[in-house]
Amino acid sequence: MRFTIERRLEQPRWLAVAVPIGSLLFALVVAGVVLLVTGHDPISTYRQLFDAAFISSGALDQTLIAATPLAFTGLAAAAAFRMRLFNIGAEGQLYMGAIVGAAAGLYFGGRGGPSAFVIAAMVVAGCLGGMAWGSIPGVLRAFLGTSEILTSLMLNYVAAYILTYLIFQSESYWRQTTGFNAKVFPTGKPLPPDAIWPSWTLNAQGGIGIPLGALLAVLVAVVLWVLYRRMRFGFEVQVLGDSDGAARYAGVRTRRKILAVMAISGAIAGLGGVSQDGDFRHALDGDPNGLQKQAYGYTGIVVAALARYNPFACLVVAFLLGGLNNAGNALQGADFPSGLVGVIEGIILFSALGGELLVRHRVRISRTAHAPAATEPAQ
């Protein structure tokens, strides 16, 4: 028996659907084995997860809250990874968006102007904050050829320290300095009421709130889709991602594309950060055990990879992983140690990566020990 792996000349349509579903099922089986080994019942764990994520009262409301930041970071990663620009700095770009966005909310809010103006200013500021932070690795890559992978990642740690510094180690503009609580535990200054983002409630499951951030994420997905599928810019970005040389022969300006894509990616992540301020936290959250514990930026990479960098698929995957995260939080305890969600996500990602092979290649099993001749083309 011998296995040979050959490149497929044509990729059958049905495989593009069957392989992801197969990968997901495979991942659930493997994660089930991990659960069994560590002494948990996989079936009941999965049932509890599904209930807490989508079925029980208030589940979808919480799932949307968990999914919104993942949609942003997933879209941010997808926008960059599409061009093989591995921006893994969404985490830090999100913090920067949260910092600059909160500054705009604190500055423009509470002055009697229209709330829509304050919110618009926050959105712009959040995008600019993330864009600026994402442009650092972008500029270094475009002009000096420094790999964006490590630089974008290192800046995550720097951004986290800046965030902690602003709330815990200094009397900054963002910090609540008056009142009893401010002396006991440092917190961010609360945003004025007109800087808090609206949400719309659906009458189901005891009320499902649709945050403004979730709608913005959908809007971003549409814009990205148009940009990448319907415009020259996106076409050139994809050519660059597939073949650097071909793109250069065709006269694509590589440097500009790198700068633009890193800026776009950073801006989307920054929007996710300001949505945390305006939608959910209503202040700048500098607690090392708060926003920084959520690892939204890293999970965004999982979202983008599972969605195969398709913007609309990012929204769906973000919703599903948001459900998983929400269920993980709801169930956290002795039966359901934290970290389990990350394990399940990692296994899903691994099996999706392995599944890619089946989309692009065929596995041939032959009885004889002879490998097919090297000159024989794959059928």
Added chain:
Amino acid sequence: MSGVNNSLIVALIASGVAYGTPLLFGSLGELLAERSGVLNLGVEGMMLVGAVMGFWTVQRVHAGAAVALTAAVLVAALSGAAMALIHAFLVITLRANQIVSGLALTIFAGAVGLSSYLGNDLNLADVPASHSFHAIFPSSMQSWPIVGPIAFGQNALVYLSWACVAAVAYYLARTRPGLNVRAVGEAPGAADAMGIDVAKYRYAHTLAGGAFAGVAGSTFTLAITPQWVNGITGGAGWIAIALVIFAFWRPELCLVGAYFFGSLQALAPELQARNISLGPTELWTNSIPYVATVVVLVLVSWRGASRRLGAPAALGSPYVREEVS
């Protein structure tokens, strides 16, 4: 005499060696994998699993300190290698994208994944280690000026890491398998034609890289801060990857780089211990290792210098016999 040893510079170098040891182990391992042509961005994840498993072993093995600690380091190495096996299978056998697979490994194994799960499930948080590595030389030698704290005030893992640097350097430069690895990383097609099993070499060195990363992780939980804290490595795995570039893929330069970055990491605790503050001290002392990594990466990648300075030519690309890349 003790005045010299208490000076900030000696203290920084001495703790720089201690803090640099996990960076050194991690970058030696990554160097081996990269020399065979496999980029593994999962170092942070492998380190954390090594850290948690090493700590677990030392708590569970009821034996003398030497036995328990040796067992812990071995278990850490094995668990790091087990994590690396996932990456090796995906990128060597299944030809997945090395960058995405490495990121996936860090997410799977890292601070929000397996290491955190194990730490919680095995109830390892908030307990001190039952044994930990201490300085092995007598205190009279440690009080020698300058060399005392730096060279003789260290624990066994530090000296082990020195032996590993020498071993890896000798292996790559002077042994047949070592030369074969370099061929596999530079020109897998030519190596294959010479009769070298490319896949086997890549598997072996990716796994060895994982084992080194596992030991690196256990250095945190058994020597530097002998306890388990979620995400205890704090990005050391990523700095280790950057160090390989900084060291131009040469083991002896990994040592220099590791201690440089170790000293930068030691800045925050050493300044705090001395009550020295300069502006926003916590902010800049905590950030400086990461900022320095960016600066160093910029310097070494200037005009694609890394290609000339020793990056394996086939780094990051899968090898398939019929397909010439």
